[in-house]
Every structure is written in structure tokens, then in C-alpha cells.
Amino acid sequence: MKKIRVLNQISQKGLALLDEQSYRLTEQTEEAEAILVRSADMHALDMGSHLQAVARAGVGVNNIPVSRLSEAGVAVFNAPGANANAVKELVIAAMLMAARNLYTAADYAKNLDPAAGDLAAQVESGKKRFSGFELAGRKLGVIGLGAIGVKVANAAIGMGMEVYGYDPVISVHHAWHLNSAVHQCERLESLLQACDVVTIHVPLLDSTRGMLNASRLALLTKGAILLNFSRGEIVDEQALKTHLNNHYLHAYVSDFPNAELLSLPNVLSFPHLGASTLEAEELSAIQVIRNLKSYLEQGSVQNSVNLPDVSIEPKGDGIRRLAIVNRNQAGILAEITETLGRRELNIEDMLNKSRGEIAYTLIDLRADIDESLLDALRTLPNVLSARECR
């Protein structure tokens, strides 16, 4: 029975895939063999020695200590693209809300006082304050053309916007899906200088933290709208405060409320709502739990952020499968096979793939795999983890 710790609310449609014969949910993180998470910060979490995998029902993994887990031979999975449509729709809504001043206008209408006189007259006298601008014909800059950025760019083309994209490391897959009318910017600076609306869709990495710093923010055009549905830390929000305070920008719309910006009139914040739709929550959970199960039960790897993709046939009758995460170093396979040879264990099949400094080895045996074998493998200097797939 495998024990799974669930750190956030995960869709029941996904959890239902964890059949009761093989899986049990636990409240004890230290006994968990796998952890399911959305946005909970796991950096300070003590995860125990049984952990084999962490599965993120979403995309961003900045809340997960991926390097520490890799060093412990623990696989980390996410659900790329599963919530991209949900975020795209919210970004389009946010763009419209900001351009047409809908949030302040709705607030105004809600606070009208029918008892104070003719409501229609109040409406007509108040509305000129909320006059906005149309998006068709305006320039949209999309920073990061991955699953979300491509969908936003394509939708904006459909709305008659002129779209500019910046992504020096765009994947071939995403490039194929990008509308050919999107203009490519070689430099982030030229995108910022050219666009009326700028939207950020890059992951939070060391290389993107503070990517929109004071000097880049200063390049934004007067009256521009900046949308941040990626992560708060990608924008230097302290530097942004100056532009907002002097009303240089029309609006900053963010899915990550910031204590210092919250109350500014030209800031519109949402409580991290990008992926909060029934559809995205279900799809993310189903996608990542399927991949988690195939990893735990068969050893195959799909959509991991730290292990190489491995697709392998399910174990045949009488076959037991070893899954080893090891450092990608010379001589390690010899040490593993020697350990098996000393126990007279014959290898039926074997697969080894690497990804950067990590390698992953699957070995099929026609014999039982006991704890003493696993312990012997775990003591090899470059083995990070060893387990049986079951």
C-alpha cells in the first residue's frame, strides 16, 4: 500500500485514480512515498526518507525544492499545458478589465445611491470617468511563448491586436502553434518600448527573478498596461510602485497580491486565480496523477522536471523491476550490475537514460527484490535512490 500526502486541494477526479487497493492518503508527510501539491511552499518541509516522487498539479515548480529532491533521487512531476487555457482566458479578461476601467466602473455602479435621486442621471454623469480604450489595433507584447504565452498571443491576434513576442528559448512545439502574424522581438527592451499592453508568461527561475527591473520598467510606454500572471517575483514591484504612484502606467494587473501595491488605484490584484477553473483543476490533477502512478508502478517517466522521459512496456509476468536514480557518472552501471551479479541475479532487461547530472536506470529481474538488495544499491556512492516499481 503506497502512502500519498496531499498538501493542497486536488480535484477528486484526479484523486479517484488512486485505487484503494494500492494507495492510501496520509496526513504524515514523513511516511509519504509521494506528495501531491499545488502551490504550497515545500522549501522548508521535512519530507522523510520514504519519498519517491512529488507531483505538482500545475506548472510552476518554484514552490518545490527541485535540486534538493534530485539530490535525494526523488522525481518531480508537473502538468505542462493543463491549465494554459484557464490562464489565457483570465489574461484576456484582465486586459479588457484594465483597458475599459471595468473594476473601478463596477465599483462606482455598485455604490450608486437610488435614494439620492435619479439613478439614470447619476449613471450618465459618472460614466465619463471610466472611458477606456479598445484593444483592437493596439500592440500587445508577450514575454515567454510557452503553453500560456502562445494561447494569449493567438487569442489577441483574433481580437485584432498587433502582437509582439519575446522568447529566446522557445520550443519547436510551441513555435509550431504560434500564429505566424506574431512579430518576433530579439530583445526584451524593444518589446517593452513598442507595446501598449505587456503580459508576462515566463517561469520563476534565478534567470527571470526581477527580470522586469527598474531600468526595463522605465522603457514601458506612458499609459501602458502590465499584466503579471506568472509570479510576483518576476517584476521588481518596489520599482514598479514609483511608476504606479506617478500614474505613468494605466494599470498593473497581477495574480499575486503585493502588500505595498494592493491599495493603489491603478493596481488590480487577483488571489492567484489563473488555474482556478473546474476544467484546469481536473485536467492538471488527472494528468499528473496518471504520470505519478506509471512512475511508481512501472518506472516510466513523463513530464518530470528532473528525470529524463522514459517510456517502457509494463512489467511482464514474473518480472520485478528496479528503478534507480543515480549521478550521471562513469562506472556507475558497472557497480550496479556487479552488486546484482554478486547475488547471482540475472538481468532480463535494462534501460539507462540521463538528463544533465542525473541518470535513471531501470532493471528487470526474474527474482524477488528484497530490502537488503535495495540497501546494497543505495550504499553505492553515486546512487541517489533505489526502489522496486510496484
Ligand SMILES: NC(=O)c1ccc[n+]([C@@H]2O[C@H](COP(=O)([O-])OP(=O)(O)OC[C@H]3O[C@@H](n4cnc5c(N)ncnc54)[C@H](O)[C@@H]3O)[C@@H](O)[C@H]2O)c1
Ligand atoms: N497564475 C496562475 O495561476 C498560473 C497558472 C499557470 C502557470 N503560471 C505561471 O506561468 C508560467 C508559465 O506557464 P506556461 O504553462 O506557459 O509554461 P511553459 O513552460 O509552457 O512556458 C514558459 C515559456 O517561458 C520561456 N522562457 C523561459 N525563460 C525565458 C526568458 N528569460 N525570457 C523569455 N522567455 C523565457 C520558455 O522558453 C517557455 O516557452 C509558469 O511557470 C507559472 O509560473 C501561473
Ligand SMILES: O=C(O)CC[C@@H](O)C(=O)O
Ligand atoms: O494550483 C493553482 O491554483 C495555481 C497553479 C499555477 O500557479 C501554476 O503554476 O500552475
